[in-house]
Amino acid sequence: MNPVTASRRHYEDLAVGEIVDLGATTVSKEMIVTFASEFDPFPFHLDEAAAKASLLGGLASSGWQTAALTLRMLGDRFLNTIASMGGLGFSDLKWKEPVMVGDTISGTAAIASLRRSRHHPERGIVTIDLDIRNQHGEPVMTMRLANLVELRDPSVPLIEGENP
Amino acid sequence: MTRWFEDITIDEVFPLGSHHFTEAEIVRFGQLYDPQYFHVDPEAARQSHFGGLVASGWHTVSVGHRHMVDALFAEEERLRGLGREPGVSGPSPGVNRMDFKVPVRPGDTVTYTLVVTGKRPSNSIPGWGLLFNTLEATNQRGELVYHAELVDFSKLRDYKMPLRLRLLLALTRIPVLGKVLVKRTG
Numbered sequence: 001m002n003p004v005t006a007s008r009r010h011y012e013d014l015a016v017g018e019i020v021d022l023g024a025t026t027v028s029k030e031m032i033v034t035f036a037s038e039f040d041p042f043p044f045h046l047d048e049a050a051a052k053a054s055l056l057g058g059l060a061s062s063g064w065q066t067a068a069l070t071l072r073m074l075g076d077r078f079l080n081t082i083a084s085m086g087g088l089g090f091s092d093l094k095w096k097e098p099v100m101v102g103d104t105i106s107g108t109a110a111i112a113s114l115r116r117s118r119h120h121p122e123r124g125i126v127t128i129d130l131d132i133r134n135q136h137g138e139p140v141m142t143m144r145l146a147n148l149v150e151l152r153d154p155s156v157p158l159i160e161g162e163n164p
Numbered sequence: 165m166t167r168w169f170e171d172i173t174i175d176e177v178f179p180l181g182s183h184h185f186t187e188a189e190i191v192r193f194g195q196l197y198d199p200q201y202f203h204v205d206p207e208a209a210r211q212s213h214f215g216g217l218v219a220s221g222w223h224t225v226s227v228g229h230r231h232m233v234d235a236l237f238a239e240e241e242r243l244r245g246l247g248r249e250p251g252v253s254g255p256s257p258g259v260n261r262m263d264f265k266v267p268v269r270p271g272d273t274v275t276y277t278l279v280v281t282g283k284r285p286s287n288s289i290p291g292w293g294l295l296f297n298t299l300e301a302t303n304q305r306g307e308l309v310y311h312a313e314l315v316d317f318s319k320l321r322d323y324k325m326p327l328r329l330r331l332l333l334a335l336t337r338i339p340v341l342g343k344v345l346v347k348r349t350g
Contacts, residue, residue: 004201004211039226041233044255055254055289055317063256064226068197071222075199084200085213086267087221089310093259123213143259 002150005083010152011124014082016111022073022132024106027061027099035065060098066105066141067093070132074109074145078128085123085148093143097134105140107132112144122154166240168251168321169293172280180231180276180299185219187270193223218267224309225262228276228301235278254292254317261313266303273304283318291323 036045040062043050051059061069099105110129117123126149132141187206194203198220202209209217240250268274282296295316301309325333335341 002211004208039230041230042253042255055292060255062229063258064222064229068222068226071220072197072199075197079200086200086202086218087264089221089261089263090259091261093262095256095258098255 009082011149018111020078020109026104029101032061056098063095083150088146090143090145097140104135124149166236166250169318178278180235182275184273190219221264231276252319256316263311266307
């Protein structure tokens with residue numbers, strides 16, 4: 001048993017359809033410029049005049065920042081409460097609306113599927129649908145994440161086609 | 165890249181350069197955005213199946229994005245140096261797939277490579293095209309760190325807006341009526 005995660009929820013404790021409220025984060029100009037300076041220094045993430053002239057129509061966060069802030073909310077509300085073994089990746093990430101200075105993003109994480117790893121009986125794979133919206137209720141980002149989670153009891157045999 | 169949509173060649177390979185990941189920056193990114201114990205606590209990380217500290221996948225991806233942006237700027241400079249007007253890169257509408265393969269550990273050097281695998285004019289934004297890019301990151305042992313299928317906007321050089329759209333655009337500039345039109349057509 002991993003002592004770090006022993007008291008957390010494990011694969012067996014999760015259920016398809018569970019929905020986690022991710023709370024809310026307000027995005028300031030300083031946050032946008034700081035992140036963009038390090039990871040996404042396009043003028044439309046750094047400079048208000050350039051941003052106004054761009055497709056975004058104003059100073060907006062990097063899509064990768066929206067994703068990173070969402071990940072932080074997911075960590076605080078979910079991943080750090082389960083025996084997470086890290087992410088496998090994601091699919092269908094869509095940046096639907098820019099996140100502008102002063103916007104507040106919030107959203108939900110819904111467990112879309114659960115299955116056990118075929119090669120590693122001590123691991124389960126949870127897929128999570130993220131739905132992130134701004135303060136007007138408009139979707140700003142959606143994606144499906146895949147994350148590994150420890151089984152409490154890997155000795156339970158894997159049943160073909162099982163999907164608890 | 166920062167070329168006009170028309171000038172982008174399918175399957176051209178763009179080396180984006182390398183990044184050396186230190187423990188300090190792995191922990192810093194983890195503390196800000198992904199504070200799971202194997203990203204922020206080298207001691208506790210030993211208990212994980214990784215056996216030690218690893219970078220958040222989102223960290224390696226964000227660094228890869230930075231390398232792509234730097235390459236775009238470099239291409240822009242190169243074209244200006246040749247006396248040619250560079251194209252315009254837009255924001256990205258999304259990522260089709262991202263697969264994290266081998267974790268990045270402190271001291272690893274990750275090399276990023278971009279290939280444009282497809283392109284087509286945008287259906288929703290006149291005057292812009294969509295680029296389909298594959299970005300691969302490998303470590304110093306040649307192991308695949310991640311594979312990404314990205315989508316990006318690039319501006320068309322030879323675009324002429326159809327009369328119907330030009331009329332519609334003119335109408336959207338009229339107060340009140342414009343707002344209604346934008347809502348209905350947006």
